Amino acid sequence: MNIVPSKKMSLFQPAIFSDLKKYAKQQQEKGLELIDLSLGSPDIPPHEMLRNHMSELSKLPSSYGYTLTASKKFREAVANYYKRCNQVELDPETEIVQTIGSQEGLVHLPVAFCDPGDIVLTTNPGYVAYAAGISLAGAEPYYIPLDTDRGYVPNLKAIPEEIAQKAKLLILNMPGNPVPMSPSTEYFSEVVEFAKKYNIIVLHDAAYSEFYFTGEGPISFLATPGAKEVGLEINSLSKSFSLAGARVAYIVGNAEMINIIQQLKSNLDFGIFDPIQSTAALALDHAEEITANLRTTFAKRHHTLMSGLIDLGWEVAPSNGGMFVWAKYPYNIDSVSFAYKAIEQTGVIMVPGTTFGSEGEGYMRLALVQPVELLEKAVERLKTISL
Template sequence: MTEEFHRIRRLPPYVFASVNQAKAAARARGEDIIDLGMGNPDTPTPQHIVNKLLETVQDPRTHRYSVSRGIPGLRKAVAGYYERRFHVGLDPDKEVIVTLGSKEGLANLASAITSPGDTILVPNPSYPIHQFGFIIAGASIRSIPATPDENMLRALERAVRHSVPKPTALIVNFPSNPTAYLADLDFYKELVAFCRKEEIWILSDLAYAEIYFGDLVPPSILAVPGAKDIAVEFTSLSKTYSMAGWRVGFAAGNERLIAALTRIKSYLDYGAFTPIQVAAVTALNGPQDCVADLRALYKDRRDVLIRGLHGAGWDVPSPEGSMFAWAPIPEPFREMGSVAFSKLLLEEAGVAVAPGLGFGEYGDDHVRIGLVENTQRLRQALRSIRGFLSAHGISPSSPSSTKKPEPVAP
């Protein structure tokens, strides 16, 4: 009985583990580590949401089992959000389900709709659950470019022609984690038209819908006419309202996919704690100035980070959405790869970032930098990074490579 379990064998060693161990060891030695590696919001949940939780938890009736698919009031609040924000009508009884964060919903839907050996199309690089949720369910993954443009669309056409068996589902995530790419509605229209024609399900991860900084306001794929025939979308309160630890999110869209997720979840959980769901209703239906304030906060941090990196000689594209910067590894370190570079940056600058390899093999020439510290700490990190780069021969007068990587066509 020494063999590893079948599903565990399909999971590679956790890429972030070695960096996390180095970070923990440095802190154990008393070093001040500025952690920009994990997408963990550092701001508190807005007080009116916390107050509703405290009020509701006083009622002993809310301490019982909840409803796996979500309390009716929360499903109605999700439908209301989609109507206000995206002009998308949803039936809260058939087209909406509450999840324990979007990650749980994605993984359980993958389990519900996947047969062993199915081919699933996943951008590379992308958030790990996008591929590993399906790998755990027994699927085979075909990587496609992560950019919302012709490169992705052409890769989809090649995948349909050359994959055996034919792909059954596609994952998209815009604003993207980790690349921060945004998609517009025209791109979604092309995507929906193609997938309807080829009978491919679309699972859209819209967790960063409310964190954007430019003129493009992230749309929902469900706003495309006919999208609900093939698409389901996952959203979350984690980043929008700084509620990451509360573990509450949603899936909305295609009735058949929602029914499949509802059925499998009915065997696995009793839903989020009722007071959390009631507080989530308050988040969606209550004042939204907190969302705008948080967006402005991340924009300020982005501007400080990108200006500071450019000033240190590290030219990083300015993200138009999400809470991350997707940073090409400076040229002198490019050959060592993202894990070794992340460890070196931690060791010599005291700054932790996420190695791009953790998001897929085509991310190994990048690191992900989170906007998860206040501007004072960001400036402290930037001073350390500037010293680190200078020690290795990089200065503002000799910037690292700034060329945006060409999308990979698998």
């Protein structure tokens, strides 16, 4: 039988993560100790309260039916969380839709709003799911330059007038992955003004909103005056609450846009396991308690890795939050080759910047997913690289 994939499959190339892990395992079998800073998978387990809650609900025979949509309990927990933490009022009935993790939501959302040939504004480098969603919708990406003078913030003023006039959707991610640029109320006001002027839907990916290390609270795009008129915010419980394997997230914002997404999702899935929904609601109800420990831990890791790389002569993107460090290494070698050399010589696994777009050449993304002691050891090992 001659099995031929669709032409669209040419747009979805295998990610480099599995190849890096395979090569790292080969080096480990030779006796090399690995320090994995590649995937942004939380190493801190979920709060015991959450683990116990999900365990008990999973024992109930009544927990195993289709849920179809988000439970009332989950939607009310999201609304209460936004009111407490972001001072944003949300209608639980019309302004919240649940997704099976933010990856699923991000990949499917462009399908709900973009026709083939429509322009989607995003960044290069940017999170890989954005490109996948744009391709799935048949839309065309336009990459916004990052303004390094303003901390790698996407420069809306650099978008040509003819592109802005044609654009349908703008995707932002602050603090970002891979570049952990930090948002500000002033910048989000600029985004709202831009979106209104050109009739563009805004999607802000807030997956790392609880990763702030300056003592200030998370900044929600929806807290900006006029934001609900033009856009949406997607958030996940994977990172902030260590529920990555549970796969639960939500999109909030403009009621008309939420209704369109809900219509699409009613044709794609039958909802999320009820014990996961209930546990997610419990997590949001205790967000302040749970995320305080997360920030204390990650702030120390953030400082350790950033300062260590700077001492090595790496050019580190400034940040005061996020789950990653984005750094330009001081060697004349392409990023993919450097990633493999680093594994071979030091056992430190990093993700080459070109994984996230062509403008990532010369950079590495390092995830803050190891204890401080191992991050210090990783820096010491990176000193020994010989090219």
